[in-house]
Amino acid sequence: MPWNFDYLIVGAGFAGLTAAERLCRIHHKTCLVVEKRKHLGGNAYDRYDDHGVLIHNYGPHYFRTNSDRIKDYLSQFTEWHPVDYNILSHTGGTYWKFPINLNTFEQIIGRPSTSEEMEAWLEEKRVPIENPANSEEVIISQVGWELYEKFFKGYTLKQWKRHPRDLDASVCGRIPIRTNRDDRYLREEFQALPKAGYTRMFERMIEACGDSIKILLNTDYREILPHTSFGRMIYTGPIDEFYDCRYGSLPYRSLRFENESFGAEELREREQVSGKPGFWQPAMQVNYPNEEDFTRIVEVKHATGQQCANTTIVREYPDDFGPGKEPYYPIPAPDAAALYKRYKELADAEKDVSFIGRLATYRYYNMDQVVGMALAEVDKIQAADA
Numbered sequence: 001m002p003w004n005f006d007y008l009i010v011g012a013g014f015a016g017l018t019a020a021e022r023l024c025r026i027h028h029k030t031c032l033v034v035e036k037r038k039h040l041g042g043n044a045y046d047r048y049d050d051h052g053v054l055i056h057n058y059g060p061h062y063f064r065t066n067s068d069r070i071k072d073y074l075s076q077f078t079e080w081h082p083v084d085y086n087i088l089s090h091t092g093g094t095y096w097k098f099p100i101n102l103n104t105f106e107q108i109i110g111r112p113s114t115s116e117e118m119e120a121w122l123e124e125k126r127v128p129i130e131n132p133a134n135s136e137e138v139i140i141s142q143v144g145w146e147l148y149e150k151f152f153k154g155y156t157l158k159q160w161k162r163h164p165r166d167l168d169a170s171v172c173g174r175i176p177i178r179t180n181r182d183d184r185y186l187r188e189e190f191q192a193l194p195k196a197g198y199t200r201m202f203e204r205m206i207e208a209c210g211d212s213i214k215i216l217l218n219t220d221y222r223e224i225l226p227h228t229s230f231g232r233m234i235y236t237g238p239i240d241e242f243y244d245c246r247y248g249s250l251p252y253r254s255l256r257f258e259n260e261s262f263g264a265e266e267l268r269e270r271e272q273v274s275g276k277p278g279f280w281q282p283a284m285q286v287n288y289p290n291e292e293d294f295t296r297i298v299e300v301k302h303a304t305g306q307q308c309a310n311t312t313i314v315r316e317y318p319d320d321f322g323p324g325k326e327p328y329y330p331i332p333a334p335d336a337a338a339l340y341k342r343y344k345e346l347a348d349a350e351k352d353v354s355f356i357g358r359l360a361t362y363r364y365y366n367m368d369q370v371v372g373m374a375l376a377e378v379d380k381i382q383a384a385d386a
């Protein structure tokens with residue numbers, strides 16, 4: 001007997017689960033969600049590791065949004081733990097305040113200063129470029145060559161394996177540069193993590209749907225197509241794979257994560273560096289722009305607020321994408337955009353398939369943007385059906 005659902009949803013990340021929850025609960029549809037990984041949540045999946053520390057499995061996920069609609073929507077499924085996401089940059093043996101602000105400037109000149117002095121200093125260093133066209137230009141036009149080389153160039157080369165000159169201005173341009181003491185990495189009004197973790201939030205989204213939803217993990221959707229009938233597909237996987245890569249594969253950057261755990265005893269010896277008991281480093285995230293092969297070390301316990309005497313840190317190594325690797329970051333460069341455009345033309349002609357989320361639209365989106373996209377898509381489908 002074939003399965004019969006109103007919707008087949010490919011991918012159980014933010015995009016797929018938001019769409020499924022709305023369709024089941026608000027529009028009384030049935031949804032089959034198929035996920036090829038062994039767990040819910042896509043890249044936002046978190047879990048307790050073997051040492052009992054809550055970690056973000058695929059790199060740190062800092063939730064933030066300016067949208068009340070998105071915050072209120074997710075708040076049905078979680079309480080929140082407010083966080084100031086704090087970041088440092090480590091190079092030349094020093095932990096620098098980051099993103100660049102007045103405190104960083106004082107570290108550079110080795111004495112107290114003022115916003116006016118920093119403004120004047122930057123004014124001398126800036127390279128005048130009216131419309132910065134790439135990531136190198138966007139930074140040198142704000143801070144000049146010295147700070148670009150100290151904090152941005154090496155990091156970007158490692159992360160993307162492309163010169164900042166060959167990357168869209170938005171890649172480095174989204175990192176704030178300030179002349180006051182505001183050292184928040186992110187600008188959004190609401191910054192918090194789901195109190196019991198992302199995975200628990202996703203479970204609650206599914207629980208709210210009752211019998212209208214079926215979740216199949218560890219399954220590629222192509223395996224179940226022959227015995228499943230459905231009215232419409234919502235696809236959140238890679239768009240090129242949907243079309244069997246007929247125009248060639250879209251380029252991605254991948255990542256390799258190396259976890260290391262420390263017990264209470266070892267952490268006592270680190271207190272001089274971390275500045276507080278139970279932690280390995282002084283901030284949730286430390287960037288390593290220059291000397292090391294990894295780009296950052298994340299100790300997410302700073303942000304989750306978990307109370308435990310031990311900790312886990314994660315070193316993040318950028319990696320080429322290929323067989324067996326996850327496609328983490330679409331490449332924000334003109335050649336990749338041109339190839340995506342060809343796939344998008346095919347997607348636009350589909351009548352019964354929606355393409356949403358970061359892989360299906362080949363664009364780096366934050367989690368809240370993906371939730372917004374899924375909510376909007378469900379509204380659009382329902383309006384068209386009405």
Ligand SMILES: Cc1cc2nc3c(=O)[nH]c(=O)nc-3n(C[C@H](O)[C@H](O)[C@H](O)COP(=O)(O)OP(=O)(O)OC[C@H]3O[C@@H](n4cnc5c(N)ncnc54)[C@H](O)[C@@H]3O)c2cc1C
Pocket residue numbers: 010011012013014015016034035036037041042043044058059060061062063064219220221222236237238255328329356357358359365366367368370
């Ligand atoms: C390292 C890293 C750090 C990030 N940090 C942040 C952050 O701090 N803040 C923030 O807001 N955002 C962050 N993001 C972005 C965030 O991960 C995304 O916005 C969000 O996860 C996108 O959700 P999605 O559902 O579109 O995609 P995904 O989470 O990738 O979900 C898509 C799912 O589809 C599944 N799938 C693909 N093909 C198939 C198939 N053939 N059959 C079945 N299933 C399939 C995949 O396995 C995947 O689980 C980060 C991303 C990365 C990579």
